[in-house]
Amino acid sequence: xxxxxxxxxxxxxxxxxxxxxxxxxxxxxxxxxxxxxxxxxxxxxxxxxxxxxxxxxxxxxxxxxxxxxxxxxxxxxxxxxxxxxxxxxxxxxxxxxxxxxxxxxxxxxxxxxxxxxxxxxxxxxxxxxxxxxxxxxxxxxxxxxxxxxxxxxxxxxxxxxxxxxxxxxxxxxxxxxxxxxxxxxxxxxxxxxxxxxxxxxxxxxxxxxxxxxxxxxxxxxxxxxxxxxx
Amino acid sequence: xxxxxxxxxxxxxxxxxxxxxxxxxxxxxxxxxxxxxxxxxxxxxxxxxxxxxxxxxxxxxxxxxxxxxxxxxxxxxxxxxxxxxxxxxxxxxxxxxxxxxxxxxxxxxxxxxxxxxxxxxxxxxxxxxxxxxxxxxxxxxxxxxxxxxxxxxxxxxxxxxxxxxxxxxxxxxxxxxxxxxxxxxxxxxxxxxxxxxxxxxxxxxxxxxxxxxxxxxxxxxxxxxxxxxx
DNA sequence: AAACCACTCGCACGGTGTACGAGGATCGTC
DNA sequence: GACGATCCTCGTACACCGTGCGAGTGGTTT
Numbered sequence: 001x002x003x004x005x006x007x008x009x010x011x012x013x014x015x016x017x018x019x020x021x022x023x024x025x026x027x028x029x030x031x032x033x034x035x036x037x038x039x040x041x042x043x044x045x046x047x048x049x050x051x052x053x054x055x056x057x058x059x060x061x062x063x064x065x066x067x068x069x070x071x072x073x074x075x076x077x078x079x080x081x082x083x084x085x086x087x088x089x090x091x092x093x094x095x096x097x098x099x100x101x102x103x104x105x106x107x108x109x110x111x112x113x114x115x116x117x118x119x120x121x122x123x124x125x126x127x128x129x130x131x132x133x134x135x136x137x138x139x140x141x142x143x144x145x146x147x148x149x150x151x152x153x154x155x156x157x158x159x160x161x162x163x164x165x166x167x168x169x170x171x172x173x174x175x176x177x178x179x180x181x182x183x184x185x186x187x188x189x190x191x192x193x194x195x196x197x198x199x200x201x202x203x204x205x206x207x208x209x210x211x212x213x214x215x216x217x218x219x220x221x222x223x224x225x226x227x228x229x230x
Numbered sequence: 231x232x233x234x235x236x237x238x239x240x241x242x243x244x245x246x247x248x249x250x251x252x253x254x255x256x257x258x259x260x261x262x263x264x265x266x267x268x269x270x271x272x273x274x275x276x277x278x279x280x281x282x283x284x285x286x287x288x289x290x291x292x293x294x295x296x297x298x299x300x301x302x303x304x305x306x307x308x309x310x311x312x313x314x315x316x317x318x319x320x321x322x323x324x325x326x327x328x329x330x331x332x333x334x335x336x337x338x339x340x341x342x343x344x345x346x347x348x349x350x351x352x353x354x355x356x357x358x359x360x361x362x363x364x365x366x367x368x369x370x371x372x373x374x375x376x377x378x379x380x381x382x383x384x385x386x387x388x389x390x391x392x393x394x395x396x397x398x399x400x401x402x403x404x405x406x407x408x409x410x411x412x413x414x415x416x417x418x419x420x421x422x423x424x425x426x427x428x429x430x431x432x433x434x435x436x437x438x439x440x441x442x443x444x445x446x447x448x449x450x451x452x453x454x455x456x457x458x459x460x
Numbered sequence: 461a462a463a464c465c466a467c468t469c470g471c472a473c474g475g476t477g478t479a480c481g482a483g484g485a486t487c488g489t490c
Numbered sequence: 491g492a493c494g495a496t497c498c499t500c501g502t503a504c505a506c507c508g509t510g511c512g513a514g515t516g517g518t519t520t
Contacts, residue, residue, distance in 0.1 A: 003398055007416060019498090041476065052500040054478070059498095063477065114340040114390040117398045119416060128420045142431065142438075143445075149388065150446030157387025158379065160344040168233055168347045186237060186349060190358045201372065208372075215373075215457075216380035223453025227445075249467090271507065282469040284509070293508065 006061075006068045007119045021059045024049065025069045029106070032070060037108040067112060072120025074109040077102045080129040088137040089221055095130060096155050096217055103159045110163040113156055138228050147224050154220045158213055176202045236291075236298045237349045249281065251289045255299045259336070262300060267338040297342060302350025304339040307332045310359040318367040319451055325360060326385045326447055333389045340393040343386055368458050377454050384450045388443055406432045 027048055032040050042063060046053040060066045079098040083091040103109055118127070127148065134147045179202045187193050201208050257278055262270050272293060276283040290296045309328040313321040333339055348357070357378065364377045409432045417423050431438045 003400065003412070005398065008412065042478080043476080046500095054480095054501085055499050057478070110344040111341060114344070114393050115397065117391070117394050121419070124417060124420060124423075128423050131423060145431075146442045146445040147449075149442050150384070150449055153387030153391075153446060154380070154384050154450070155387065156390065157383030157385065160386065160390065161347070161383075163344050164347050167345065168235065170233065182233070182238065187354060189351070190354060193354075193358050193361060201375075212376045212379050215376040216383060219377075219380055219453035219457060220384070220450055221453070222456050223449035223451070226452050226456075227449060272509080273507080276469095284470080284511095285468050287509070288467060 005117070005119055006065045007072075007121075019049065019051065019055075019059065021069070024056055024059055025066065025073055028066055028070045029073050032108045033106060037111050040108075064116075068116055068120065071109060071112045071116055071118070072122045074102060074106050074122075075118065075120060075126055076122035077105075078122075078126050080126065083133045083136040088133050089225075091133045091136075092130070092151060092221060093217060095126075095133070096151060097213075099126075099152075099155045100159045100213060103156075104162065104166075107163045107166065110156075110160045113160065134224075137225070143227065147227070150224060151220060154216060158216060162209060174205070235347070235349055236295045237302075237351075249279065249285075249289065251299070254279065254286055254289055255296065255303055258296055258300045259303050262338045263336055267341050270338075298346055298350065301339060301342045301346055301348070302352045304332060304336050304352075305348065305350060305356055306352035307335075308352075308356050310356065313363045313366040318363050319455075321363045321366075322360070322381060322451065323447060325356075325363070326381060327443075329356075329382075329385045330389045330443060333386075334392065334396075337393045337396065340386075340390045343390065364454075367455070373457065377457070380454060381450060384446060388446060392439060404435070409435075 024045070028040060028045055031045055031048060035044075042056055043053040046056055049056075056066075060069070078095065081091050081094050085091075086094070118124075130148045130151070131144050134144045139147050180199050183199070183202070184194065254275070258270060258275055261275055261278060265274075270293075271283075272286055273283040276286055279286075286296075290299070308325065311321050311324050315321075316324070348354075360378045360381070361374050364374045367377075369377050410429050413429070413432070414424065
């Protein structure tokens with residue numbers, strides 16, 4: 001079996017007092033946040049740490065490995081609450097919202113979801129907590145995994161295209177009228193669509209996306225809860 | 231507003247009898263299927279069409295534009311059925327399965343979901359059909375859009391990490407015992423997880439993913455259906 | 461014949477990841 | 491103090507990338 005991943009290697013180097021893996025990963029996350037996935041290059045990262053580009057290869061086998069580490073860092077930001085304190089539904093709901101916020105804060109991580117399996121310690125931690133929540137809800141056996149996958153899928157699937165949308169909008173100021181005109185033109189071939197689509201949506205797209213996310217989240221949780229009542 | 235996208239430009243060139251945009255896009259999809267997103271380069275694509283690398287730039291403004299075109303090609307493969315014939319639930323279920331299959335067949339498209347908004351004619355067609363299905367179910371106004379987003383999100387979110395998993399597995403033959411050992415080691419710090427996780431899962435991961443997808447799909451549809459009963 | 465046009469493509473530029481091997485710094489042991 | 495060994499840095503080099511530019515080619519129109 002190949003399956004090369006940082007997480008399956010021998011324990012890391014003890015790391016002396018100089019540069020450390022953690023420091024490098026932190027700088028990478030910073031650079032990724034500022035310049036996106038394409039903005040991260042070993043040379044730029046090296047410069048930011050006042051080091052040569054190839055010096056980093058002492059701490060990290062490859063750029064992909066660095067991305068694996070940065071990706072798990074993101075998972076570490078997701079906030080879990082104890083289901084015993086707020087109830088499983090609220091706990092899951094809060095976790096879902098947190099996941100969305102974290103991904104939107106680090107848009108580059110959306111690109112990595114389809115490329116790297118989430119095997120880092122932080123990702124496993126989150127997965128473990130979500131499992132507990134579903135267990136607290138009354139799920140058992142492999143259904144716990146199915147339910148977790150379903151909720152995670154919903155959050156990712158809702159958030160990832162949101163990133164694309166934000167990126168396409170770019171830095172230009174948003175103009176509701178102009179956007180409406182664009183949509184009207186783009187969807188000219190679909191009269192039914194235009195007829196029922198609510199063009200007021202483009203007045204405050206941020207708020208609508210929030211609304212949409214909540215709608216879907218409630219629906220998914222309802223659907224999952226229904227599996228309990230057999 | 232910037233928002234540069236192929237779809238918002240003036241109608242395409244008439245395209246004479248020689249090389250055509252369609253031909254180039256088709257070759258690009260073929261290359262992407264064979265070598266993945268990183269495997270597509272203008273030089274390789276040019277060679278495949280026995281053309282110079284930069285010749286393609288006559289038909290396509292930029293590589294990103296080519297990707298937009300290829301991406302929409304994928305949307306064109308998704309199969310829609312008429313909700314009047316099979317009922318809205320079956321129609322949506324079939325569409326969801328089709329979307330998953332198509333994305334798995336073109337794994338590179340998973341990476342594009344987070345980068346390009348789905349604005350091509352084929353994507354709009356699918357969106358329009360899904361809207362009709364939800365309309366046939368009884369949804370109204372912007373709730374149609376919310377429900378569509380929710381279902382699409384579920385399908386994407388379930389499928390995209392599946393791509394990552396397939397990619398990580400690589401070409402090496404799958405060994406259930408070895409995989410179990412790896413998982414046991416990776417999850418050593420999460421005793422609860424190991425205790426309830428079903429290790430038989432690794433006997434036939436393909437079948438389990440299928441099962442998981444169906445479970446989530448039924449749940450999502452149930453949750454959405456519940457929104458109808460106000 | 462001349463002018464225009466649609467189209468092709470070689471070259472060059474500035475970027476990328478990273479293999480390699482020569483160096484420097486620091487430490488343990490004699 | 492001397493001398494390896496080990497840890498760590500990094501300049502150079504290679505193969506590749508997207509694509510701007512401008513020269514060239516062939517067919518059609520005037």
